[in-house]
Amino acid sequence: MARRPRIGVTGNARRWAPGWWCSWLVLLWVGARPLRISVKHNVHIEELDGLVIGGGSDIAPEHYGGDLNRQVRADPARDELEIAWIQRGLSHNLPILGICRGAQLLNVVLGGNLYGDIRELRRRTHNRPGLMPTKRVELASGSRLQELVERQRLRVNSLHHQAIRDLGEGLRVVARDRDDFVQAVEAEDGRPLLGVQWHPEYLAYLPAQRALFRWLVENADRD
Numbered sequence: 245m246a247r248r249p250r251i252g253v254t255g256n257a258r259r260w261a262p263g264w265w266c267s268w269l270v271l272l273w274v275g276a277r278p279l280r281i282s283v284k285h286n287v288h289i290e291e292l293d294g295l296v297i298g299g300g301s302d303i304a305p306e307h308y309g310g311d312l313n314r315q316v317r318a319d320p321a322r323d324e325l326e327i328a329w330i331q332r333g334l335s336h337n338l339p340i341l342g343i344c345r346g347a348q349l350l351n352v353v354l355g356g357n358l359y360g361d362i363r364e365l366r367r368r369t370h371n372r373p374g375l376m377p378t379k380r381v382e383l384a385s386g387s388r389l390q391e392l393v394e395r396q397r398l399r400v401n402s403l404h405h406q407a408i409r410d411l412g413e414g415l416r417v418v419a420r421d422r423d424d425f426v427q428a429v430e431a432e433d434g435r436p437l438l439g440v441q442w443h444p445e446y447l448a449y450l451p452a453q454r455a456l457f458r459w460l461v462e463n464a465d466r467d
Contacts, residue, residue: 248277249464250291254326254346255298256319257282263298263343263445267457270448271296274458275465281329283321289332294339294436294464296457297326297346299443302406307349308357316360327353339436339463341456344404347429347439354412362407362425369423375401375446381427387418388430389438392459393452400427400442407441415439436463 253267264280271278276294279287304318305311307327326346330353333340342350348358359365369379377399383390390396398419408426411417419428419440431437440456447453 248275249293249461250279251276251294251296251460251464252279252281252287252292252329253296253298254281254322254329256300256322257284263300263443266445266448267296267298267343270445270454270457271461273448274454274461276457276461281325283325289336292333292338294460295329295333295341296460297330297340297342297349298445299344299346299403301345303345303349303352303358305360308352310358310360314360323349337435339460340438341460342437342439343445344441344443345406347441348406348408350437350439351408351412351415351429354415356408356412356415357410359407359409359425361405362423363405365425366423369421374403375443377401377447377450379421379442381419381421381442383428384416384418387416388434389418389428389440392455395452398452400440400444401446402441403443404441436460 255264268278281287301319302316379402381398415429416432417426418430427441429439444453444456
């Protein structure tokens with residue numbers, strides 16, 4: 245039997261963490277061995293072939309030059325942990341999939357910044373948090389993401405109120421919503437880096453969403 249690529253999945257340390265369990269399930273589905281990473285779950289970089297930087301709490305504003313007086317639901321220990329893991333992943337050339345908060349944090353580590361709260365900036369869309377695919381995003385023609393999902397538009401879910409503002413070094417925007425907020429980024433140079441603002445782990449029953457995890461596993465399985 246072929247070895248399953250080992251994919252680390254970062255997130256909170258709670259026993260019942262839906263993001264972890266849904267990511268665990270879809271990664272098994274597409275042929276990987278998921279390994280949990282949190283402040284209570286330790287993994288060594290040498291054990292991994294790829295990384296998922298999961299969604300969750302706000303990123304503290306000190307990491308991206310934001311408003312330090314803004315009230316946020318931050319998790320400082322998790323911020324530090326995931327920043328370190330992104331840096332390790334980049335230095336070891338691991339394929340990385342950033343989900344929601346994970347996409348934002350990947351951007352921050354690469355020198356970009358964020359909108360601390362986009363709710364008052366929306367004009368054409370409403371921020372109605374939910375797990376179902378109720379929001380439409382437009383994908384950049386010819387992007388890796390567009391080729392991967394074989395769609396020009398995607399219906400996605402939305403659980404965020406922070407968003408990418410200025411891009412980190414080496415990233416390009418490959419999806420936007422109707423208010424022109426960034427919904428996905430990928431590496432300009434073809435490295436296996438992909439960040440999406442939605443939560444594909446909750447939409448894994450849809451082939452286009454499952455394809456994101458399959459892309460990660462296929463890149464992790466390359467010698």
